[in-house]
Amino acid sequence: MAEIVNLRQARKRKARADKARDAAENRALHGRTLSERARRKQEAERAARTLDGARLDPDPGEPGRD
Template identity: 55%
Template sequence: MAEIVNLRQQRKARARAERVEQAATNRVRHGRTKDERQRQENDAERRRRQLDGLRLDEPSRESVGTDRPPQDGGPAQEERD
């Protein structure tokens, strides 16, 4: 006698297998190895540290933007009658 097969389950199994195969193809095509990712992260950190080391001074939060008067008509502008 023939084996009874649920067609819905067969379609789902076939679609699942196709997605797994497509994912494997995409990983090969677009993916990076763990070493490549680690190397890129290390390079970015090294560049960030190098840039921070070249900074002349750290601007303090109080002195940032105090050389210009506020543009919203705040207390720095005088009323003219």
């Protein structure tokens, strides 16, 4: 014989598991410490400075460039 399953309880169990999985993903994405956020910001700023430093100024006599 088949096991009898209460669908309401099964739906609630699945919803709790989905919610727990989403919470774990959010903790991984947003749960960084202050020092990690500061380090990441410094790296982004350094990369932006490097990119801006390597930028070539457009030739003023070249058509199509502003």
